[in-house]
Amino acid sequence: MAKTHWAIPITFVFILMGVLFSLQFQAQNQISSELSMQRTENLIAMVRDLSEKRQKLAVEIVDLNGKLRAQTQSDQSERELYENLVQELVKIQTVTGDIALQGSGLEILIDRQMPVLYVDIIHIINELWAAGAEAIAINDMRITQNISVFYTETNQRMFITVDNKSLEYPIIIKAIGDNNNLEKGLTIPGGIMDNLALYRAYPILTKADDLTIPAKSRKSMFFFLNEYKPEEKPAATEKPAQQT
Amino acid sequence: MWLLPVFGLIIGVIIGSTITFQIPLIYVKYMSVAVLASLDSVFGGIRSVLEDHFDGAVLLTGFFTNALLAALLAYLGDRLGVDLYYAAVFAFGVRIFQNLAAIRHKLILQYRNRKLRSLR
Numbered sequence: 398m399a400k401t402h403w404a405i406p407i408t409f410v411f412i413l414m415g416v417l418f419s420l421q422f423q424a425q426n427q428i429s430s431e432l433s434m435q436r437t438e439n440l441i442a443m444v445r446d447l448s449e450k451r452q453k454l455a456v457e458i459v460d461l462n463g464k465l466r467a468q469t470q471s472d473q474s475e476r477e478l479y480e481n482l483v484q485e486l487v488k489i490q491t492v493t494g495d496i497a498l499q500g501s502g503l504e505i506l507i508d509r510q511m512p513v514l515y516v517d518i519i520h521i522i523n524e525l526w527a528a529g530a531e532a533i534a535i536n537d538m539r540i541t542q543n544i545s546v547f548y549t550e551t552n553q554r555m556f557i558t559v560d561n562k563s564l565e566y567p568i569i570i571k572a573i574g575d576n577n578n579l580e581k582g583l584t585i586p587g588g589i590m591d592n593l594a595l596y597r598a599y600p601i602l603t604k605a606d607d608l609t610i611p612a613k614s615r616k617s618m619f620f621f622l623n624e625y626k627p628e629e630k631p632a633a634t635e636k637p638a639q640q641t
Numbered sequence: 642m643w644l645l646p647v648f649g650l651i652i653g654v655i656i657g658s659t660i661t662f663q664i665p666l667i668y669v670k671y672m673s674v675a676v677l678a679s680l681d682s683v684f685g686g687i688r689s690v691l692e693d694h695f696d697g698a699v700l701l702t703g704f705f706t707n708a709l710l711a712a713l714l715a716y717l718g719d720r721l722g723v724d725l726y727y728a729a730v731f732a733f734g735v736r737i738f739q740n741l742a743a744i745r746h747k748l749i750l751q752y753r754n755r756k757l758r759s760l761r
Contacts, residue, residue: 402695402697403686403690403695404642405697406697406700407645407646407649407683407687407690407700408645408648409649409701410683410686410700410704411646411649411650411653412649412650412652412653412656413653413679413704414650414653414679414680414683415649415650415652415653415655415656415657416654416657416660417653417657417672417679418654418657419653419654419656419658419660420657420660420662420664420672421664421669421672422657423658423664424664424666424669424672425669427666428666431666433666434666
């Protein structure tokens with residue numbers, strides 16, 4: 398009985414002490430992670446360590462900025478190169494007739510009644526090229542360097558052909574270029590229009606501000622062509638002039 | 642019989658770790674002195690049990706008053722610019738070691754007596 402006499406108060410005190418211990422333990426743990434409760438020496442060490450890290454990171458930022466600038470510059474030059482290539486491609490496609498074109502120019506209408514031969518069409522086209530035409534189409538067939546204008550005959554009648562396709566009347570020749578120059582090139586005294594007038598053929602010339610010339614329907618294919626690269630001759634070694 | 646207090650200590654630790662209450666960091670220093678004082682009281686209690694002059698009222702009052710007074714003294718010392726904190730730590734530290742030494746002596750004596758009794 399005497400033993401139980403002390404056991405209860407001691408147990409009670411032990412419970413309280415356990416609570417106090419764990420609370421104190423938690424508080425001390427928090428202190429060790431709290432910056433304001435750190436010792437001055439530790440704080441100085443931390444500040445030194447962090448400023449060193451900061452310096453390293455600043456150097457890294459400068460380095461990365463330099464890399465970024467270099468990358469941006471190279472990207473810009475690549476973009477310029479790409480734009481130049483695209484412009485070049487458009488020019489080449491204009492010449493080869495791979496893209497449709499639009500612009501001011503001249504429209505020539507030749508009707509069924511007009512006695513016109515294929516050579517007259519060739520003359521008109523040559524005259525238009527000479528007058529500065531940038532693109533020409535006959536009945537929406539693009540005229541490029543490998544398009545032939547000729548004729549074909551059937552039992553009943555004769556057809557003018559462009560690229561082996563017979564032309565239907567009315568023949569409409571569209572040419573993009575300076576329409577005044579184009580018109581003058583054709584109507585020059587003694588020119589093609591005067592020649593045609595001798596045969597009572599009077600093609601109708603119309604200046605247009607918005608002509609559309611379609612792309613070539615058949616793509617150019619090259620099977621035998623290869624780029625010619627002349628062989629580089631080795632530079633002649635100069636012998637020192639012999640002194641006499 | 643000592644199992645009950647040990648069990649109580651474990652329960653106290655569990656309760657303390659489940660409580661979400663956080664002691665404000667500026668009072669942690671005073672709390673540590675209070676813990677030291679309560680530890681001293683507990684050892685004193687154990688010693689008195691072993692020396693057969695245990696008094697529950699003395700233990701309980703000692704436990705609370707010592708803890709509160711120690712914390713209060715440390716706080717006052719901080720206010721007055723005197724480091725009474727160290728005085729409290731020293732005083733309770735010395736008492737704890739004295740109590741521990743007395744407990745050890747008493748336990749050794751009990752052990753020897755028991756051994757002698759078994760030999761007779």
